[in-house]
Amino acid sequence: MAPAETSQSSSREPATSTPHAPHPAGAALVVGALGVVFGDIGTSPLYALRETFLHGSGMAxxxxxVLGVLSMLFWAVTLTVTIKYVVLIMRADNKGEGGVLALATLATRGLSGKARKTRRAILVLAVIGLALFYGDAMITPAVSVMSAVEGLSAAEPALTPFVLPLSLIILIGLFVLQARGTADVGRLFGPVMLVWFVVLGVLGAWQIAKNPSVLEAINPIHAYYLVTDQGFGIFWAFGSIVLAVTGAEALYADMGHFGRKPIRIGWVGLVMPGLLLNYFGQGALIIANPEVVRQVFFELVPKDYIIVLVILSTLAAVIASQAVITGVFSLTRQAIQLGYLPRMEIHHTSDTAIGQIYIPRVNWLLMSCVVALVVGFGSSGALAGAYGLAVTGAMLVDAALAMAVAILVWRWSWPLAAAVFGFLAIPDLAFFIANALKIPDGGWLPMIVAALIYFTIMTWRRGRRLVATELSEGSLPLKQFLERMERAPDRVAGTAVFLTADAGHTPAAFLHNLKHNKVLHERIIILQVDTMDVPVVSEANRVEVERLGKGFHTVIAHYGFTEQPDIPEALRACRPHGIAYDEMETSFFLGRETLVPSQHSRLGRWRRDWFISLSHSASATKTFFRIPPNRAIELGNQIQI
Structure with a gap:
C-alpha cells in the first residue's frame, strides 16, 4: 500500500465543511431507529435475567x-443507558455523527496544538474502544440468534438437536445476503421491531398484573439487600446483569443515521418501557414458579404460542445481528479513511443511501468467527461467558472520552466532569470487574480479538508514519522544483494526475516518470486526498485548486470519514476552477512501494513482518479511489522498513 496515494487524516476542521442538517423527529425516523439502533439491547430479554441465575452466580x-436482581437491572438501565448515553453522551456529536471515533475526534478538537500527550492518550483510548467493538461484534449475532432458536427446546424438547444447525443456517444465510444490500429488507426492520417491543411490554405487563408486588424492585434498597447477602459473590451476578445493557453504545454510534431526537423518543417512549416491563414480568413469573428460570422468556406465553414467539424472537435476533454487521462495515470504512486500517474493497449496495456498504473481506472474516463461536460454544448459555467483557470495556472508554469532551469542548470544570462521569462509570467498572471473572469461561476470547486488532491498528499507523518519513526525505517542495526547472522537458498532449500524500511536495511517481520518460504532459495535476475529521464535506467545498504556472496545478480533494473517495468525480468538480476533466485525455500515475524488510527495523521484527503483510493485502489504489484501470500507470519504488 503506497502512503503517497492514501487519504490522509486531518486533525483540523475545515472552514469548507458543512454540518449535517438536523434530523426531523418524524414517526418514520423513530420507527426506522427501532430497526437499527435498538436491535442489540432489544434482544437482551432473551437471555439476561436467565443467565443471572444460571451462569455461575449460585443464587437460588x-x-x-429476584427483587434484588430486578432492582440492579432497573438502575443499570436507568443510569447507564438513559442518563449516561441518551441524556449526556448523545450531546457529543461530531457534525451529527456518533461512535467512539467521533467522540475521540471531538475531544481532540478542543486541544491546543501543544497537548501531544493528551492527544496521544485520546488516540489510544479511541483505538482501544474500536478494538473492543470488534471483539464484541462477533459475539452478538451468535448469542442473539442462538438464544432465539433455543426457544424450540421450550416448545418441544425433541427439537433440541436442531437448535445448533438451524442457528448456523440462519447466520450463514444472513452473511451470504450481505452482498445484495439491505435496502429492501431494511424497510421491514422498523415495523418488526415495533411489534417486538410492544409484545415485550404486553407479555411483561400480563405477568406483572398477576403479581404487582414485583414492582417493589424499583426501590434500590432491594439491590442493597442483595449485595449484603451475596458479598463479593455479587460480582458473578453483575457479570450477567450487564447483558441487559449490551447495545447501549449502539444508541450513540448510530446517531448519524437518525439524529438524537428520534433515538431519544424511541428509547423513552417505547424501548425502555417495553424492556423493563418484560424483565419485571419475567421476575414475577420466576417468583411464582422458580422452575421456569431456564427458559423464562418463552414461558411468558402459553405453550401453544411458543413457536410464534420463537419466530418473532428469531426475526428480532436477525435484525439485531444485521445492525451489528452494518455497524462493523461502517466503522471499518471510517477506520480506513482515518488511516487506522489498510484499504479494503468497499461495495456500495444502494444508489441513494451512503451508509449502505458491503466490505467482502470483513464480511467473510466475521462470518468465520461467528460460525466458529456457535460450533465451539454450542449454546447461548456458554457464549454468555464470553459476552460482556468487551462491552463493559468499551463503555469505560466512552465514559473517559466523554469526560474529556465535557472538559475540553463543553468547558465543564474538572471537579464537575470527574464527579458526573466518575459516578456514572461506577456501574461500568463494577460490570467490567465482574466480567473479568468470566475470563476462564470464555471472556478471554473477545479480549484476545481486541488485543490483536489493537496491535494491528497501532502497527499500521506506526508503519505508515515510517514509510511516509522515508518518502518525504527524498522529496523536494513542488514550488522549489518549479523554480529550478530552467529548461522544460518536451511536453506531450493530455493531462497527467499524480496522487500524493502531500500536494506541496513532488511525488515520487512524478520524479520517476520524468527521469525515465523525460517528458511532461501539457497539464500536470498533483492531487491529494484529504480525509477530514467531519462525516461529510459538501460538494461545493469538495476541492481546493491552486495554479502554480508552467502547466502545474495542485488539487486537494476533501472527504469526510464516512465518504468514499472518487478521484474522477473530484476532478469533475474542478471545472469551476478552470480544469476540464476528460477521462480519455487523462493518465493517472500511481506510486507503488515495495516494502523490503530491514535487519534493524524501528518496528521490531514481529511488527515489521505484520506491517508488510498488511501492506500486501491492501486493495489496489486504482480500485479504492475508483480510477479507471485502463488509464492508470503504476511506477514502483523499494523502501526498507
Missing part, C-alpha cells in the same frame, strides 16, 4: 434474590 431464584 428466591423472591428476595
Amino acid at each position: 431464584p428466591t423472591p428476595e434474590h
Whole structure:
C-alpha cells in the first residue's frame, strides 16, 4: 500500500465543511431507529435475567434474590443507558455523527496544538474502544440468534438437536445476503421491531398484573439487600446483569443515521418501557414458579404460542445481528479513511443511501468467527461467558472520552466532569470487574480479538508514519522544483494526475516518470486526498485548486470519514476552477512501494513482518479511489522498513 496515494487524516476542521442538517423527529425516523439502533439491547430479554441465575452466580431464584436482581437491572438501565448515553453522551456529536471515533475526534478538537500527550492518550483510548467493538461484534449475532432458536427446546424438547444447525443456517444465510444490500429488507426492520417491543411490554405487563408486588424492585434498597447477602459473590451476578445493557453504545454510534431526537423518543417512549416491563414480568413469573428460570422468556406465553414467539424472537435476533454487521462495515470504512486500517474493497449496495456498504473481506472474516463461536460454544448459555467483557470495556472508554469532551469542548470544570462521569462509570467498572471473572469461561476470547486488532491498528499507523518519513526525505517542495526547472522537458498532449500524500511536495511517481520518460504532459495535476475529521464535506467545498504556472496545478480533494473517495468525480468538480476533466485525455500515475524488510527495523521484527503483510493485502489504489484501470500507470519504488 503506497502512503503517497492514501487519504490522509486531518486533525483540523475545515472552514469548507458543512454540518449535517438536523434530523426531523418524524414517526418514520423513530420507527426506522427501532430497526437499527435498538436491535442489540432489544434482544437482551432473551437471555439476561436467565443467565443471572444460571451462569455461575449460585443464587437460588428466591423472591428476595429476584427483587434484588430486578432492582440492579432497573438502575443499570436507568443510569447507564438513559442518563449516561441518551441524556449526556448523545450531546457529543461530531457534525451529527456518533461512535467512539467521533467522540475521540471531538475531544481532540478542543486541544491546543501543544497537548501531544493528551492527544496521544485520546488516540489510544479511541483505538482501544474500536478494538473492543470488534471483539464484541462477533459475539452478538451468535448469542442473539442462538438464544432465539433455543426457544424450540421450550416448545418441544425433541427439537433440541436442531437448535445448533438451524442457528448456523440462519447466520450463514444472513452473511451470504450481505452482498445484495439491505435496502429492501431494511424497510421491514422498523415495523418488526415495533411489534417486538410492544409484545415485550404486553407479555411483561400480563405477568406483572398477576403479581404487582414485583414492582417493589424499583426501590434500590432491594439491590442493597442483595449485595449484603451475596458479598463479593455479587460480582458473578453483575457479570450477567450487564447483558441487559449490551447495545447501549449502539444508541450513540448510530446517531448519524437518525439524529438524537428520534433515538431519544424511541428509547423513552417505547424501548425502555417495553424492556423493563418484560424483565419485571419475567421476575414475577420466576417468583411464582422458580422452575421456569431456564427458559423464562418463552414461558411468558402459553405453550401453544411458543413457536410464534420463537419466530418473532428469531426475526428480532436477525435484525439485531444485521445492525451489528452494518455497524462493523461502517466503522471499518471510517477506520480506513482515518488511516487506522489498510484499504479494503468497499461495495456500495444502494444508489441513494451512503451508509449502505458491503466490505467482502470483513464480511467473510466475521462470518468465520461467528460460525466458529456457535460450533465451539454450542449454546447461548456458554457464549454468555464470553459476552460482556468487551462491552463493559468499551463503555469505560466512552465514559473517559466523554469526560474529556465535557472538559475540553463543553468547558465543564474538572471537579464537575470527574464527579458526573466518575459516578456514572461506577456501574461500568463494577460490570467490567465482574466480567473479568468470566475470563476462564470464555471472556478471554473477545479480549484476545481486541488485543490483536489493537496491535494491528497501532502497527499500521506506526508503519505508515515510517514509510511516509522515508518518502518525504527524498522529496523536494513542488514550488522549489518549479523554480529550478530552467529548461522544460518536451511536453506531450493530455493531462497527467499524480496522487500524493502531500500536494506541496513532488511525488515520487512524478520524479520517476520524468527521469525515465523525460517528458511532461501539457497539464500536470498533483492531487491529494484529504480525509477530514467531519462525516461529510459538501460538494461545493469538495476541492481546493491552486495554479502554480508552467502547466502545474495542485488539487486537494476533501472527504469526510464516512465518504468514499472518487478521484474522477473530484476532478469533475474542478471545472469551476478552470480544469476540464476528460477521462480519455487523462493518465493517472500511481506510486507503488515495495516494502523490503530491514535487519534493524524501528518496528521490531514481529511488527515489521505484520506491517508488510498488511501492506500486501491492501486493495489496489486504482480500485479504492475508483480510477479507471485502463488509464492508470503504476511506477514502483523499494523502501526498507
